[in-house]
Amino acid sequence: DAKTTQPPSMDCAEGRAANLPCNHSTISGNEYVYWYRQIHSQGPQYIIHGLKNNETNEMASLIITEDRKSSTLILPHATLRDTAVYYCIANTDKLIFGTGTRLQVFP
Amino acid sequence: ETGVTQTPRHLVMGMTNKKSLKCEQHLGHNAMYWYKQSAKKPLELMFVYNFKEQTENNSVPSRFSPECPNSSHLFLHLHTLQPEDSALYLCASSQWAGPTDTQYFGPGTRLTVL
Numbered sequence: 001d002a003k004t005t006q007p008p009s010m011d012c013a014e015g016r017a018a019n020l021p022c023n024h025s026t027i028s029g030n031e032y033v034y035w036y037r038q039i040h041s042q043g044p045q046y047i048i049h050g051l052k053n054n055e056t057n058e059m060a061s062l063i064i065t066e067d068r069k070s071s072t073l074i075l076p077h078a079t080l081r082d083t084a085v086y087y088c089i090a091n092t093d094k095l096i097f098g099t100g101t102r103l104q105v106f107p
Numbered sequence: 108e109t110g111v112t113q114t115p116r117h118l119v120m121g122m123t124n125k126k127s128l129k130c131e132q133h134l135g136h137n138a139m140y141w142y143k144q145s146a147k148k149p150l151e152l153m154f155v156y157n158f159k160e161q162t163e164n165n166s167v168p169s170r171f172s173p174e175c176p177n178s179s180h181l182f183l184h185l186h187t188l189q190p191e192d193s194a195l196y197l198c199a200s201s202q203w204a205g206p207t208d209t210q211y212f213g214p215g216t217r218l219t220v221l
Contacts, residue, residue: 032207043111043197043212044150093206094163097150 004088009102012082018075020101022088025069031091033064035073037084044087044097047073078105110134111213113198119219120188128183128216130198136211138204139181141173142197144215150197156181157204188220 005023012018024033035047048055048062050071055062061074075082087100111132120126132139141153155163156175170192172184181198195215201208 041195041215041217043199043214044210046209046211049207049209091206094152094155095150095210096152099149 004090004098006086006088006098006101008099009104011104011106012075012078014080014105014107015077018078018082018103018105020073020075020086020088020103021070022073023070024088024090027068027090033062033068033071034089034091034095035060035062036087036089036095036097037082038087038100039081039084047086078103080105080107110211111198111200113196113213113216115216116214117217117219119221120185121221122188122190124188125184125186127185128196128198128218130181130183130213132179132181132198132200132211132213134200134202134211136200136202137178138201138208139175139178140199140201140210141181141183142199142212144195144197145191146194153183155204162204185218188218190220193218193220 032049032051034049036044038044048060050062064071083105085100085102087097089095114129137158139156142150144150152165153167154173159175170187174182197215198213199210201210
């Protein structure tokens with residue numbers, strides 16, 4: 001499983017887009033990029049995943065660079081309820097959670 | 108979200124007690140997982156069950172004993188725990204145990220060992 005690197009924390013104003021970066025420079029061709037988030041003291045929540053193409057669902061968009069060495073999770077209109085720790089995971093086999101990015105959305 | 112439920116939500120136990128954590132999934136999934144999350148540490152995978160069979164034990168001490176009687180239920184039996192076992196224990200399920208299968212987590216059991 002590829003190692004991922006994320007900034008430890010980020011701030012975002014409510015209503016603005018939150019762009020969370022993730023570096024996975026050692027990712028192999030068959031490893032997917034997954035994003036989960038964990039709101040304080042709750043279980044992690046699946047957000048989105050992708051392999052090569054950009055993906056969008058009702059929660060977020062995932063932009064993966066052409067060389068697949070990095071990706072960005074975009075929350076288009078962040079709300080206070082999006083305050084959480086966001087985990088980027090690149091895996092072929094099982095989820096290995098790192099320390100993630102603590103996103104603080106402020107009013 | 109009530110797809111994966113866990114009971115109890117909070118548990119305080121002494122080192123000589125025996126207790127069990129319960130997880131139930133209502134999603135029709137075939138794979139279930141136990142994770143441990145200690146304070147200020149990443150989630151650690153403990154066990155994986157696929158079609159009731161244990162497929163992974165991530166070097167977990169024997170004082171943690173999992174049981175999966177069917178695809179909908181997963182237990183974690185605890186005995187002679189140590190204070191350092193205090194953590195949030197999370198259960199998850201997925202359709203299959205494959206790399207692209209999204210895992211759905213329960214709310215967790217907050218365990219305190221005195």
